[in-house]
Amino acid sequence: MASNKIRIVLVGGSGYAGFEAVRWLGRHPNAELVGVFGSSKNLVPLDELYPLLTKQVSMRQELFEIESVKKLSPELVILCVPHKVAMSYVPLLREAGIRCIDLSADYRIASAEIYEKWYCPHTDTEHLKEAVYGLPEFFSSEIRSANLVANPGCYPTCSVLPLAPVLKAGLIEPTGIVINAISGVSGAGRTPSQKFHFPDRNENFEPYGVGNHRHMPEIEQTLTTILGGAVEVLFQPHLSPMDRGMLCSIYARPAAGATAQKIMEALHAEYDSKPFVRVRDDVLPATKYVSYTNYCDVTATLAKGTVVLFSALDNLLKGASGQAIQNMNIMFGFEETTGLY
Amino acid sequence: MASNKIRIVLVGGSGYAGFEAVRWLGRHPNAELVGVFGSSKNLVPLDELYPLLTKQVSMRQELFEIESVKKLSPELVILCVPHKVAMSYVPLLREAGIRCIDLSADYRIASAEIYEKWYCPHTDTEHLKEAVYGLPEFFSSEIRSANLVANPGCYPTCSVLPLAPVLKAGLIEPTGIVINAISGVSGAGRTPSQKFHFPDRNENFEPYGVGNHRHMPEIEQTLTTILGGAVEVLFQPHLSPMDRGMLCSIYARPAAGATAQKIMEALHAEYDSKPFVRVRDDVLPATKYVSYTNYCDVTATLAKGTVVLFSALDNLLKGASGQAIQNMNIMFGFEETTGLY
Amino acid sequence: MASNKIRIVLVGGSGYAGFEAVRWLGRHPNAELVGVFGSSKNLVPLDELYPLLTKQVSMRQELFEIESVKKLSPELVILCVPHKVAMSYVPLLREAGIRCIDLSADYRIASAEIYEKWYCPHTDTEHLKEAVYGLPEFFSSEIRSANLVANPGCYPTCSVLPLAPVLKAGLIEPTGIVINAISGVSGAGRTPSQKFHFPDRNENFEPYGVGNHRHMPEIEQTLTTILGGAVEVLFQPHLSPMDRGMLCSIYARPAAGATAQKIMEALHAEYDSKPFVRVRDDVLPATKYVSYTNYCDVTATLAKGTVVLFSALDNLLKGASGQAIQNMNIMFGFEETTGLY
């Protein structure tokens, strides 16, 4: 049976996205996790880091060495390491002819200049050129043949999915868009700090990153690409006291002639045939309707002369590892929903 | 000692606002709760409804009868009953010469016509005329001599406090303002339903009341009154999985010449001398910094050409019963902060 | 492909256990949900009850009628209806020759007399005789050929798994055992009430059912059956403010010669070869290590002359629907772990 399965190597198993990738790969009928590598020297077996995995996956994490990876003959490497680390590994993997899905930000921003303004010097502009932005609802044909997929950020996925069809249909103005987003705390990663200490975080809701969150340029680039014209957004994230889940409330000025019905039609036209976006006529999006799933729920209306869009997803699934598996399915010709129930 | 204290009657002790009023009145050095009345026939002692109160307050709730209230000779009646019920009691209380603070919506909207559009027929337009809107930061002189104070809604308090000084200073446009608000679940009241059932609500974040929340006209009326010119807002509430706390993220277009510094100066000029609003230069507002207090924290900045304001308060205190006690302090000549530490 | 799959009918899709059954059956490679029936007249489609299921399962729930069920030719009916309702359906299903897994209490207690003391009159003592208690770790050979499996309660599963091997090994006294258990709130079901209203339940921990929880006789019966001698326990449940998860802390008197090592050896001997019980040498059981899995984690030690055992599971999976699927796997000859990753 294993012979039917593609061989997957995971790089970076210690964060929450890596953990979810392990969990969901374990459910996938056509993929097999054959090795896990990490970037730090203190590498412990996966089930020591995550006792939930005992009896499922007890693999050691090895220190990333390209020769060790090659020995495992993976068809695909999924990288869940931090930005900067990712672009030190990808060139080695690509030179070895291995296809990659990178969950870091390193290959998401097409312009190295913009990347460097928000992150750090880019050290692999060569492969940056071949990277495909892994938002399957809009770039599935490029993803199919891609060798390097830059898996989108959670906030960009949640922001772009509701906005793109409405922008494309010319129903909202492409500037002055406000994206008010909230995330569960797992979105902030696994490193403890005062800000995420349970008694400081529980029963607490707060904004952060005003005007300077790194997902803002990614959102603008993606929408601009899809629209074929400049899109400008103000992106404002907040933390909500919950493990997981993300919800965007988006406010935009209607273009001439826009109606709530036309906006909903544009969303339905785009997504009714796509498996993981659900256009909601029945209920407003809520994080619990999408948690532990790969769905993104969207809806829209007009209120007091403003277009209001809502979207929700699970930040660790459609916002990270679920979307990576969706991309994997497309890259390897599996049905898009395989293993993602 | 009791002789120094004003005599307070509470009408409506069974909801969360009534409960908080009881708790905080118990700490007040100059006020004494002398009776509790309710509107339904199934009236149980307070400490049966709220076992937390045992050994503190064991009063029975009696069915509201104006004669029974009068026998207690209260200087003040605080009403924590639903709208519609409030305006059936207030005329009786006012005719008996008793001063009132009403936490319902019945006397908040000056125009009976607007009230009736959002709520129900108004049956006490006579006393509506004498009602004073109980936002102490802007109407303290009227509150001082008021016989009937309409205690503001939680969302209006949290929305108006950050916006008013900036509008007055002419630093933002008075239209196209978006108020993205979140509330803890106690804001939805004490009646159980599927929506608020713990396993459905926990780990869940969702919007509600799109374009039709009843606090929207109250916000617009109050800002319009303070500014002396029409203000239009889009108010969008959400539920966050936490007991208490409220946070508004507000987006507005800057007027010509507006800078982040000028906006912060306008906030400081308004509030530095006022005890319960804190203008934050140090941290962004967060609900945990205000929970179980009567503070409202506000701050502002400019981001990508948009004015962004944040405000936070405890929906049951500065958003309800704490503000009522602040109003009581003003009405009876106590220091504004008395009993509200 | 569907031809390889067994046909499953679910009766009772509206509760949390039914919902989880739907979710996990959807992942199962060898089973297909072909119909959903309910016991009340107000039957809505599954994805209206649970918007999470949209685009996955949009089946209507029909009113249970034996003829309608038979038309679907199911190999198995899984019942997630309340006790009493279950025993009104099972006779009809069994007479139609359909195998059943019942998640209610109706067929768990072998003695109708004891059942009636704790629940209500038993109206199907005939099939009670053929029912097999569906705890796979101890009764898998009976389950394999069973026509009617009584799926264990969540608390009994979590209590019996740590205790049984230690009792069998003669390492603890069979009387005076105290089981201090906690459950997440989903264990209390989906019906809203004051007790489970979010602001009353959040930040709240409390005991309930002192000395009279219905799972107590089920625990005693099962342990007595496994030991072949009377076992007496005091079972004390509590609610913890979380969605899901269950943890038992069990205190027992050591038998002569018992040591911590021998107790752990007894647990390892029983469970090392079984897929869904994990004997923990590395960490203490915690609900997060088992949530959204079908595992039960157990461990034991001796402290101050008392044997202390801990166990944890997800009340909706190993404590309900996951265990039902595990039983289904055994009944139909699939590998025990199929579809339960």
Next chain:
Amino acid sequence: MASNKIRIVLVGGSGYAGFEAVRWLGRHPNAELVGVFGSSKNLVPLDELYPLLTKQVSMRQELFEIESVKKLSPELVILCVPHKVAMSYVPLLREAGIRCIDLSADYRIASAEIYEKWYCPHTDTEHLKEAVYGLPEFFSSEIRSANLVANPGCYPTCSVLPLAPVLKAGLIEPTGIVINAISGVSGAGRTPSQKFHFPDRNENFEPYGVGNHRHMPEIEQTLTTILGGAVEVLFQPHLSPMDRGMLCSIYARPAAGATAQKIMEALHAEYDSKPFVRVRDDVLPATKYVSYTNYCDVTATLAKGTVVLFSALDNLLKGASGQAIQNMNIMFGFEETTGLY
């Protein structure tokens, strides 16, 4: 007005207990916080550590120097520093003639030998002799005249209060007592770590400290003192995913002749006249009934031949700073409930 107030110095304002002490002292009509000192060099103003305190308390924390403390002429020093630090400060304070309430463990264990077994070498056995254990329900006359009060631990308070009257009345056996306790996460202090990282802690319930929690000898010593005969307990703590609150479920063997009624009578006889312990006939103790109060709720029953006692308190109030203020009230002749509503 200040002249009527006793002058309080707080040592250790940065932890949660220090924070609560500041909050509640601010409400106290007869006490005034005149200075805050800390043990580390990185001392920031209180409202920088706790933005909730802005506009209430903006005191700097100074590095502890006995001369600086003396200059403030405090009538009382409340110490909220870790054990070991406390016993380096107390001798200096006592030699300066200042009365102290110490919230650390340093003066709770009368026997230096036992202390040293569980903590570290004791460096102030001289003042250990004069220390009074600050459980007001049992030692109020000693507290009244004490110069050094060792404020009890949260778990010992919650364990001793239900057990002591029942032991004294001879209604349970003094050995083989099991105390199954749970605490909110604030009980673990303010230092971030993986274990208390929000996404690891939320939706998670787990035991810890099996057989080796430092509060066990404190519980045994206190009960032994009160009973006048050896008491042995097994104390087992757990963490529940909530900010605050503590609940003990206690199991003991009944002595001959014990009945549920007699046990309740023993509790009522002890506590009906005491302001902060409530014997519950109406409801079972639950953490929400005591949170943000100084109450401890207790109740008892007999179930299956075992005496079951429950108790609940707020770990930061009756379990720490509230009890410290209760002790202060007794030491300075104020009514016991002053400032603790």
